[in-house]
Amino acid sequence: MESSxxxxxxxxxxxxxxxxxxxxxxxxxxxxVVIVGxxxxxxxxxxxxxxxxxxxxxxxxxxxxxSSFYTWLYRIAVNMAIDSQRRQKRNPLxxxxxxxxxxxxxxxxxxxxxxxxxxxxxxxxxxxAINDLTPEHKAVIILRTVEGLSYKDIGEILGCSEGTVMSxxxxxxxxxxxxxxxxx
Amino acid sequence: xxxxxxxxxxxSGWLDGQLSASDAEIIRVHxxxxxxxxxxxxxxxxxxxxxKSLLVSNVPRIAFEPFWAGVRERITKKRSWQEEIMEWxxxxxxxxxxxxxxxxxxxxxLGVFALDSFWKLGSQRNNFAAVESIDAHGRNVALLREDxxxxxxxxxxxxxEGEDESSGENTETSxxx
Numbered sequence: 001m002e003s004s005x006x007x008x009x010x011x012x013x014x015x016x017x018x019x020x021x022x023x024x025x026x027x028x029x030x031x032x033v034v035i036v037g038x039x040x041x042x043x044x045x046x047x048x049x050x051x052x053x054x055x056x057x058x059x060x061x062x063x064x065x066x067s068s069f070y071t072w073l074y075r076i077a078v079n080m081a082i083d084s085q086r087r088q089k090r091n092p093l094x095x096x097x098x099x100x101x102x103x104x105x106x107x108x109x110x111x112x113x114x115x116x117x118x119x120x121x122x123x124x125x126x127x128x129a130i131n132d133l134t135p136e137h138k139a140v141i142i143l144r145t146v147e148g149l150s151y152k153d154i155g156e157i158l159g160c161s162e163g164t165v166m167s168x169x170x171x172x173x174x175x176x177x178x179x180x181x182x183x184x
Numbered sequence: 185x186x187x188x189x190x191x192x193x194x195x196s197g198w199l200d201g202q203l204s205a206s207d208a209e210i211i212r213v214h215x216x217x218x219x220x221x222x223x224x225x226x227x228x229x230x231x232x233x234x235x236k237s238l239l240v241s242n243v244p245r246i247a248f249e250p251f252w253a254g255v256r257e258r259i260t261k262k263r264s265w266q267e268e269i270m271e272w273x274x275x276x277x278x279x280x281x282x283x284x285x286x287x288x289x290x291x292x293x294l295g296v297f298a299l300d301s302f303w304k305l306g307s308q309r310n311n312f313a314a315v316e317s318i319d320a321h322g323r324n325v326a327l328l329r330e331d332x333x334x335x336x337x338x339x340x341x342x343x344x345e346g347e348d349e350s351s352g353e354n355t356e357t358s359x360x361x
Contacts, residue, residue: 017256017259021252021256024248024251024252024255025248025252028246028248028251028252029245029246032243032246032251033239033240033243036243037239037243042244046246046251046254049251050251050254050255050258051258053255054255054258054259055271057255057259058271086317086322122234123234123237123238126234126235126238127238130235130238135322141235142239144200145232145235145236145239145240146239146240150202151197151200151202162202166196166197166202169196169197169200170193170196170197173196173228173231176231176235177227177228177231180231180234181227184227184230184231
């Protein structure tokens, strides 16, 4: 029978690195997808994702189970991604170029959902519009869209109330909608 | 019209299934009889599906083994004392710790300037201005000193990266003392 996250955390707190490896295998892809959404390139996202798990390992003894393990882990990941983004201050075009790279890679193995010109243009505009959002607004959009997390969980991750999450989502979607009005 | 404005403000939460059953029902009934608001709903739904395609479907899967090898290497690698200090500083000055770190930064800065005044280091003084980021959420502390009048201003503020928000968000976006 598969151990719960909390059981693995407790084993990890007792020094079992194998338990931590199991936690990493459960969440590495999810954490990576969230960080790719927040950052501007895949290499940075990979580095920040690995650093996220390293930090989680270092802090795991302080985790008391007051919240779920994944919200705790996402909190570390989002804070690190926002911190990394603020420090790097790279060219805003990086995000679009990187996302284009990801699309091309996917095209080799899967059907591109943006298969016609109109949708391709929508994709480019959408990537640019997301990039123009503040890190906090980008974070709520990504946590909601990628993970489908509840407002309560997003609030726990970002350290704000459910009302603030709702407000940020409304604002962020409104901004995206305005910038993409010709395509929607 | 007022109803339409309120309904549109709640559409996002409605689509996410985060409203109470009674509020959700009010919106559903309104959408059945209001074409403009229903059009708004369709736009939001298309936006949501486009976001999902962009953010989820197009991110490649990463192999676990090399990823774990990278994490394990970080765990086993001995870090330099500089890296340890940087990590301590980042975790200490992260948002939840801000309640006490902001006053601490102010006290330290005041202390430095008090010592500077006490010892009167150097005969020639200059005006001084500096801005330091104190956390990962855009909060900064700015220090301005005008030497002639011995005026020191410490200014805590948060970066305004986006445009004005009309939604009444609870975050602080304007400079505050």
